[in-house]
Amino acid sequence: MTTDEHLSADKLEQGVDHILASPRDVGTLKLIVIRPDVDQRETPAEARLDTEQGLVGDNWSARANANLDMQLNIMNARVIGLVAQSMERWPLAGDQLYLDMDLSNDNLPAGTQLALGDAIIEVTEPPHTGCKKFAARFGMDAVVFVNSGRGKKLNFRGINAKVVKSGDIKVGDITRKL
Numbered sequence: 626m627t628t629d630e631h632l633s634a635d636k637l638e639q640g641v642d643h644i645l646a647s648p649r650d651v652g653t654l655k656l657i658v659i660r661p662d663v664d665q666r667e668t669p670a671e672a673r674l675d676t677e678q679g680l681v682g683d684n685w686s687a688r689a690n691a692n693l694d695m696q697l698n699i700m701n702a703r704v705i706g707l708v709a710q711s712m713e714r715w716p717l718a719g720d721q722l723y724l725d726m727d728l729s730n731d732n733l734p735a736g737t738q739l740a741l742g743d744a745i746i747e748v749t750e751p752p753h754t755g756c757k758k759f760a761a762r763f764g765m766d767a768v769v770f771v772n773s774g775r776g777k778k779l780n781f782r783g784i785n786a787k788v789v790k791s792g793d794i795k796v797g798d799i800t801r802k803l
Contacts, residue, residue: 631763631764631765631766631767632707632708632710632763632764632766632767633766634766634769634770637707637708637766637767637770638770640703640707643703643707644701644703644704644707644779644781645779646703647701647703647725647726647727647728648725648726648727649726649727649732650801650802651726651799651800651801651802652724652725652726652727652799652800652801653702653724653725653726653797653798653799653800654722654723654724654741654742654794654795654796654797654798654799654800655702655723655724655725655796656668656702656712656715656716656722656723656796657669657670657671657672657680657721657722657723657794657795657796658715658716658720658721658722658723659672659680659682659683659721660683660684660685660719660721661682661683661684662684663684666716666717667682668716670795670796671793671794671795671796672793672794672795673791673792673793673794674697674741674742674744674746674788674791674792674793674794675788675791676787676788676789676790676791679696679697679721679787679788680697680721680722683721685697685721692751693787694749694750694751694785694787695749695751695753695785696785696786696787696788697721697722697746697785697786697787697788698719698720698721698722698753698783698784698785699720699721699722699723699724699728699783699784699785699786700718700720700722700723700724700728700782700783701723701724701725701726701727701728701780701781701783702715702723702724702725703725704771704781704782704783705718705720705723708763708767708770708771709763714762717762717763718759718762718763718783719758719759720783722741722794724800726800727779728779728780728783728784729778729779729780730778730779730780731778733748733780733784733802734748735748735749735750736748737802737803738789738802738803739786739800739801739802739803740800740801740803741792741794741798741800742792742793742794742795742798743790743791743792743793743794744788744790744791744792744793744794745788745789745790745792745803746786746787746788746789747786747787747789748784748785748786749784749785749786749787750785751785752777752785753780753782753783753784753785754771754772754777754782759771759782
C-alpha cells in the first residue's frame with residue numbers, strides 16, 4: 626500500500642454532506658480487515674466474530690492491553706473513503722470493520738446492539754480517536770477532521786464494539802440496529 630497525497634481541510638469539508646447522508650438504521654458491511662500482526666492486513670470476503678476472540682484471526686486478543694470494550698474497531702465507510710481516497714488504502718486506518726452507516730453518538734449510543742451477518746455486536750463507551758499512525762498515513766488535516774468537536778460527536782474516526790453473539794459475517798452483509 627502506498628501513501629497518496631493527503632487531503633487538505635477544505636477538501637475534507639467538501640465530503641461532509643456525503644458522510645452525513647449515511648444510513649441510520651440499516652447499513653452495509655463494506656470491508657473486513659484482519660490484523661494478524663502489527664502493520665499486517667488481510668481483507669477476507671468472509672470472517673467470524675467470536676465473543677472471546679473478537680474478529681477471529683485478528684491480533685486483538687493477543688495484545689497485552691486487550692480490552693473487551695475495544696474488541697472491534699469500526700469506521701464509517703464514507704469517512705474512510707474520503708480520507709483514504711482509494712479503497713486499497715482503507716486498511717491503513719487500522720479498523721476491522723467498515724460500515725456504510727451513521728456511527729454518530731446520537732444514532733448509535735453505547736449499549737446499542739447491531740445485527741451483522743449471524744453475529745450481534747454492541748457499541749461500547751471508549752472513544753476511538755486518530756493516532757500517530759493515522760496522521761502519518763492520512764495527514765494532520767485528516768486527524769483534525771476526525772477529532773474535531775463535530776468529528777467526535779459524529780464518530781468520524783469510528784466506534785468501539787464488542788461481540789455479544791458469535792457468528793459469521795461477509796462483505797455485503799446488511800447491518801441493522803436492534
